[in-house]
Amino acid sequence: MDNWRKSSYSGPDDGNACVEIATTPTRTAVRDSKDPTRAVLTFPTAAFAAFLRSLEPAGLPPLAL
Structure with missing residues (x-):
């Protein structure tokens, strides 16, 4: 997979402490x-x-893949 991206909630102060999805x-x-070279x-x-839907608080927009 080559289309890796970080969460839109990840900010510059997170310093790469995030997960990426593809x-x-x-x-x-x-x-x-x-x-990123370790296990996927x-x-x-x-x-x-x-799983993402189960994390959505009521009343907030859905998380996107």
């Missing part, structure tokens, strides 16, 4: 931005989307 139509990959976790896209 997506395909069927999989979502997650890696540690501090060491992959999930079915639908399962990762359900």
Whole structure:
């Protein structure tokens, strides 16, 4: 996967202490931005989307993949 991106909630003061995700139509990959050469976790896209929905506080816009 080569389309890695950090959370839109990650700011310049975070100093790379963030996770990055990359997506395909069927999989979502997650890696540690501090060491991107280490292990990558992959999930079915639908399962990762359900996980993100479970984190949404009521009344806020949905998190995007």
